[in-house]
Amino acid sequence: MPAHITVIGAGIAGLASAVALRRAGHEATVIEQRTDTTTGAGISIWPNALAALDEIGLGDTVRDAGGRVTAGAIRWRDGAWLRRPSAQRIVTALGEPLVVIHRSALTEILRSALPPDAVEYGVAATGLTAAGATVRITLSDSRIRDADAVVGADGVNSMVARILNGPLPSRYVGYTAWRGVAKFSLDPDLAGETMGPGSEVGHVPLGPDHTYWFATERASEGSSAPGGDHAYLTGRLASWAAPIPQLIAATDPAALLRNDLYDRAEATHWCRGPVVSVGDAAHPMRPHLGQGGCQGLEDAAILARFVTLCPDLATAFARFSRFRRPRVRPVVHESRAIGRIVNLRPAVLSGAASRASALIPERVVTRHLASIAARSAFVLPTAADAAP
Numbered sequence: 001m002p003a004h005i006t007v008i009g010a011g012i013a014g015l016a017s018a019v020a021l022r023r024a025g026h027e028a029t030v031i032e033q034r035t036d037t038t039t040g041a042g043i044s045i046w047p048n049a050l051a052a053l054d055e056i057g058l059g060d061t062v063r064d065a066g067g068r069v070t071a072g073a074i075r076w077r078d079g080a081w082l083r084r085p086s087a088q089r090i091v092t093a094l095g096e097p098l099v100v101i102h103r104s105a106l107t108e109i110l111r112s113a114l115p116p117d118a119v120e121y122g123v124a125a126t127g128l129t130a131a132g133a134t135v136r137i138t139l140s141d142s143r144i145r146d147a148d149a150v151v152g153a154d155g156v157n158s159m160v161a162r163i164l165n166g167p168l169p170s171r172y173v174g175y176t177a178w179r180g181v182a183k184f185s186l187d188p189d190l191a192g193e194t195m196g197p198g199s200e201v202g203h204v205p206l207g208p209d210h211t212y213w214f215a216t217e218r219a220s221e222g223s224s225a226p227g228g229d230h231a232y233l234t235g236r237l238a239s240w241a242a243p244i245p246q247l248i249a250a251t252d253p254a255a256l257l258r259n260d261l262y263d264r265a266e267a268t269h270w271c272r273g274p275v276v277s278v279g280d281a282a283h284p285m286r287p288h289l290g291q292g293g294c295q296g297l298e299d300a301a302i303l304a305r306f307v308t309l310c311p312d313l314a315t316a317f318a319r320f321s322r323f324r325r326p327r328v329r330p331v332v333h334e335s336r337a338i339g340r341i342v343n344l345r346p347a348v349l350s351g352a353a354s355r356a357s358a359l360i361p362e363r364v365v366t367r368h369l370a371s372i373a374a375r376s377a378f379v380l381p382t383a384a385d386a387a388p
Contacts, residue, residue: 176216
């Protein structure tokens with residue numbers, strides 16, 4: 001019998017969870033406190049996440065809407081190569097190229113896979129209570145909604161995660177990130193990252209005529225550039241090798257995003273009874289491996305499979321948590337470690353660490369990357385995984 005499942009949060013993990021659960025035969029609806037979810041720059045969809053999208057029927061749609069990336073080079077700020085693997089090695093190891101897509105385009109693809117009335121915007125969930133076999137959701141407009149189960153996909157500051165765990169303090173990690181889309185055609189061989197002492201700039205093609213880029217730098221929490229972020233980055237990165245200055249110049253200042261980065265205490269409980277958390281609500285991670293949204297997509301496909309394998313939703317959610325933790329925890333920890341290394345102080349230490357990474361054999365790096373981001377890294381549960 002189809003269950004009525006409410007997903008809280010219409011980000012990548014939330015929309016994908018609703019799509020996956022509907023494909024599994026359930027009535028999944030989404031509530032989202034924001035009224036505008038079109039903001040954001042680009043996002044890299046690695047082959048592990050493409051495999052998850054294939055599982056929910058949207059892989060080819062996403063591939064067609066984004067640009068393909070086969071390289072993964074790392075250079076120093078003067079243009080010297082730190083790592084330059086062959087495209088064939090990367091694609092062979094991962095199973096296919098990664099896809100870079102506008103974040104808003106990805107969310108629209110996910111949203112379009114749901115019925116028009118499946119997502120309600122402009123309303124937040126403010127509380128959850130168990131009422132027998134029903135979860136009662138209190139909404140910000142004072143309405144009450146009952147559901148057979150709740151999926152919390154409400155981000156780093158998740159209300160659902162805090163109900164499951166109690167206080168989960170957020171902490172500023174010590175550095176800020178800029179993101180933008182430049183009207184610039186990037187040489188595919190330069191896709192990857194450019195490093196400097198205490199700074200990094202990532203850059204990947206977003207189709208033939210645009211490039212998605214990001215930059216990070218240690219900064220005080222809440223600080224701002226007196227002359228504006230675009231002017232600051234123009235001066236800060238002026239001496240870096242091409243195409244870094246050109247990318248900044250080709251970015252609309254009004255569309256440049258800046259966000260301080262935050263970490264959060266690890267959630268002990270991902271689920272309790274018919275309530276489960278996914279994506280950043282369960283396991284927020286820093287952006288250095290490009291796996292935040294990708295692991296949310298994995299969550300969605302795997303959660304739906306467990307719901308199919310275990311008719312009792314509380315059991316399905318418990319098995320999901322048990323199955324996913326060993327996969328996600330190392331990615332969270334490694335993303336955090338990379339961020340700390342890149343932003344070591346004094347900056348000369350981070351520069352030395354970045355340069356030293358070039359000494360690791362390419363086959364070792366490629367094998368490790370494959371364990372995180374290859375198609376084969378996405379593994380669906382079997383009946384044995386659903387057993388007690």
